[in-house]
Amino acid sequence: MPQFLHRWRLQVLGCVLALVLPVAAVGGEVLRVLTWPGYADPDLVKVFEQRTGAKVEVTFIDSDDTLWQRINGNQSQDFDVFAVNTAELQRYIANALVVPIDTAQVPNLAKQLPRFRNLNGIPGIVKDGKVYAVPYTFAEMGLIYDRQQIKEPPVSIQALWDPRYRGKVLLYNGASHNFTLAAQSLKDPNPFQLKESEWPTAVNRLIELRRNAMGFYSQPEESVDLFKRKQAALLFANYGSQQLQLLKAAGVDVGYAIPQEGALAWLDCWVITRGAKNKGLAAAWIDYFLEPEPSNALVKRQGLANTVAAAPNMRPQDRLKWLEPVESAPRRSLLWERILAGDRASKVLAP
Numbered sequence: 001m002p003q004f005l006h007r008w009r010l011q012v013l014g015c016v017l018a019l020v021l022p023v024a025a026v027g028g029e030v031l032r033v034l035t036w037p038g039y040a041d042p043d044l045v046k047v048f049e050q051r052t053g054a055k056v057e058v059t060f061i062d063s064d065d066t067l068w069q070r071i072n073g074n075q076s077q078d079f080d081v082f083a084v085n086t087a088e089l090q091r092y093i094a095n096a097l098v099v100p101i102d103t104a105q106v107p108n109l110a111k112q113l114p115r116f117r118n119l120n121g122i123p124g125i126v127k128d129g130k131v132y133a134v135p136y137t138f139a140e141m142g143l144i145y146d147r148q149q150i151k152e153p154p155v156s157i158q159a160l161w162d163p164r165y166r167g168k169v170l171l172y173n174g175a176s177h178n179f180t181l182a183a184q185s186l187k188d189p190n191p192f193q194l195k196e197s198e199w200p201t202a203v204n205r206l207i208e209l210r211r212n213a214m215g216f217y218s219q220p221e222e223s224v225d226l227f228k229r230k231q232a233a234l235l236f237a238n239y240g241s242q243q244l245q246l247l248k249a250a251g252v253d254v255g256y257a258i259p260q261e262g263a264l265a266w267l268d269c270w271v272i273t274r275g276a277k278n279k280g281l282a283a284a285w286i287d288y289f290l291e292p293e294p295s296n297a298l299v300k301r302q303g304l305a306n307t308v309a310a311a312p313n314m315r316p317q318d319r320l321k322w323l324e325p326v327e328s329a330p331r332r333s334l335l336w337e338r339i340l341a342g343d344r345a346s347k348v349l350a351p
Contacts, residue, residue: 028054029052029053029281030055030056031055031057032079033057033058033059033081033285034059034067034083035058035060036061036062036083039137040289064084064085075275076098076275077273077275078275080279081282081285081286082273083268083270084133085323086123087323087324087325089133090325092271093132098271098273098274099273100131101132101271101286103131103134108287108288113307115320116307119131123324124322133271135267136289137267137298137306139239139242139266140240140241140258140264140305141265142244142257143234143236143256143257143258143259144254145235145254146227146232146252147255148253149233150233153255155257156260156261157181157184160212160236163212167212168214169209169212169213169214169233169235169236170213170216170217170223170227170230170235171209171236172216172217172238173218173340175335175336176332176333178206179206179332180192180264180326181236181264182205183202186198192323192324192326193326194326194327200345203339203349204345206339207348210339214226214230214232223243224247228252240263240265241304241311242303244313256313258314258320261319272286290307290308292308295307
């Protein structure tokens with residue numbers, strides 16, 4: 001999951017970094033979980049403990065960087081299971097920090113929606129025929145529009161570039177996602193891996209997008225304030241349905257659309273560490289969180305989607321494009337900063 005989202009949710013939940021509960025009992029089986037706030041609430045953990053007789057230690061983190069430091073720093077010896085998005089998962093597999101999951105020990109996989117049961121269809125989950133992750137929760141990045149200014153739902157991400165909305169588009173201030181959006185709008189088959197020859201076109205495309213922008217946001221609440229105060233017509237919803245809920249709660253008459261190109265989306269999964277002391281118990285944890293009660297808690301408490309029931313703001317035909325590692329995050333960041341500064345293409349692309 002993106003770093004900025006977790007930072008916001010950490011603040012909302014009033015959690016602190018490395019919060020642990022409960023303290024492990026001497027002599028009992030202990031499951032050590034590393035995850036994001038909202039993924040392992042105390043009441044849900046208690047049910048698992050009662051069922052298994054094990055004690056669960058939950059450590060919360062607030063960013064992908066922190067997650068990497070905790071797992072890689074001690075070669076995954078301190079934890080048994082953790083949650084990570086599919087784009088980040090690749091480096092854990094490459095560094096042998098996670099192990100394949102015995103899917104026979106996760107029978108609730110059969111209850112997941114078809115798009116999640118097809119593990120081979122999700123980039124990065126299966127390697128050499130072995131399953132390394134089980135999908136748990138996701139959020140799509142759709143288009144939110146003001147119903148008073150836009151009467152028909154936008155069908156394509158091209159709407160972000162529509163000259164009718166010049167100065168009326170609210171955008172997320174994120175380098176990687178925006179370059180991916182630009183590549184999508186140019187019909188690039190792999191928007192996460194720009195070729196050297198494609199950079200100038202992508203830069204020009206983002207300069208065009210900047211001209212349509214009324215502003216840029218980082219946090220969900222910030223987007224709600226800007227949308228209302230500046231009367232935006234269209235919003236690229238980096239936080240998806242979470243922003244939709246916030247805007248509706250704020251009394252804004254908005255609609256939501258998934259672009260025909262497919263919405264960018266992050267997918268968080270449960271994985272088992274190389275240092276897991278009881279892999280069977282870790283698999284039982286993963287299986288439990290695919291049950292209705294924990295899955296529904298994601299929707300009701302966090303505004304997220306789960307993998308066992310249809311997302312309330314999506315249609316069956318809507319497509320998602322799961323985030324993948326990009327060719328160069330530093331390069332995207334540098335060029336995006338120059339674009340934001342208002343530089344011309346020649347200056348943006350200068351060495």
